[in-house]
Amino acid sequence: MYKVAKLIFKPRVKSEEEILDKIDAILSMLYKNGQILDNWIVESRDKCYIANVITTDDDSLDSKYYNGYILKEVENFEIDTEIICDDPMATDSCHCDEHNYxxxxxxxxxxxxxxxxxxxxxxxxxxxxxxxxxxxxxxxxxxxxxxxxxxxxxxxxxxxxxxxxxxxxxxxxxxxxxxxxxxxxxxxxxxxxxxxxxxxxxxxxxxxxxxxxxxxxxxxxxxxxxxxxxxxxxxxxxxxxxxxxxxxxxxx
Ligand SMILES: [Zn+2]
Ligand SMILES: [Zn+2]
Structure with a gap:
């Protein structure tokens, strides 16, 4: 089942403009990597930024799925993830071990x-x-x-x-x-x-x-x-x- 999730970014870089550009780049990369769906909202909180996203499964935000582009960019942040709930608007996704076609x-x-x-x-x-x-x-x-x-x-x-x-x-x-x-x-x-x-x-x-x-x-x-x-x-x-x-x- 797709999930509503939060990605909490704690920046290791100083300039706010740079931080926002980098967060936007990471979210775009996560989308292109199949880890989140298109469309997200970013909130600014005290010393951190929270992106509200739809992710594709319980473990789909795990760093084990990161590609080379994401690995390079995430060095600038400490990132925590939190699964909030099932996405009530989404259909369930496949969990079969085998796919015949x-x-x-x-x-x-x-x-x-x-x-x-x-x-x-x-x-x-x-x-x-x-x-x-x-x-x-x-x-x-x-x-x-x-x-x-x-x-x-x-x-x-x-x-x-x-x-x-x-x-x-x-x-x-x-x-x-x-x-x-x-x-x-x-x-x-x-x-x-x-x-x-x-x-x-x-x-x-x-x-x-x-x-x-x-x-x-x-x-x-x-x-x-x-x-x-x-x-x-x-x-x-x-x-x-x-x-x-x-x-x-x-x-x-
Ligand atoms: Zn299936
Ligand atoms: Zn034919």
Whole structure:
């Protein structure tokens, strides 16, 4: 379960401006490392600063998860952590020992981990996912999530925009290619299939019939789907490593 937590920074440097810059840098690094979610509030208290954050698990603020960037910056502070409570707005995260497969599923407007466990269907905290592309943080995955959400917002807010719709539904779009490349890279690191959730059909109420036609074959290879049992997808193409969610087209 995600947690509401406090990070208490006791500075070892003097200048207030320098302290605030460094705290902001550390929080950004913790986000890119999958240890906290985006968005935090910092309070100034007597001789210390307290950052109110959402962290991904009981132990996810532990220094054992720090990367090289964070280790270098934390030298300037004594840092205490305190878990306050479960995040009542969050869903539970995966605690399986094994994952038979994974799905990269960007769920619009979510900013927690987009990596879904194939066994329990819950998200896996990024602290338990290896870095990709020789990075020492989860920059590519989180950046892709932000870009995808930006495209999705544009689609939702400018309903007839063909460009944003194509980016989301077409497996050949630049956006989806980036997602599929991340899956291929993750698969190499994890040694298990990693599917990319292709949001086709796009669903929603706008032009209902046109946007709610479920596919009957894989749009990339025209091959047959295999059924899976997962909260995020109900069919996959094993060949293309694509996953799909059947929308309610109003016929049932
Ligand atoms: Zn799981
Ligand atoms: Zn296929």
């Amino acid at each position: 994974y799905i990269l599923a960007i769920y619009p407007s979510e900013n927690s981990s987009p990596i879904i466990c194939g066994n329990c269907g819950k998200e896996i905290s990024l602290i338990h996912i290896p870095y990709i592309y020789k990075e020492e943080e989860h920059y590519s995955i989180l950046n892709f999530q932000r870009t995808y959400n930006a495209v999705d917002t544009l689609w939702m807010d400018s309903l007839s925009d063909r460009f944003t719709k194509r980016q989301i539904v077409d497996h050949n779009s630049q956006l989806n290619k980036i997602g599929m490349e991340i899956c291929a890279e993750l698969e190499m690191k994890l040694g298990k299939p990693v599917y990319y959730l292709l949001c086709n059909p796009i669903g929603g109420w706008f032009e209902f019939e046109k946007n709610n036609k479920n596919l009957t074959a894989c749009p990339k290879c025209n091959g047959e789907f295999s059924k899976i049992d997962n909260a995020y997808a109900d069919k996959v193409c094993h060949n293309c490593r694509l996953a799909f969610y059947t929308v309610d087209d109003g016929t049932q």
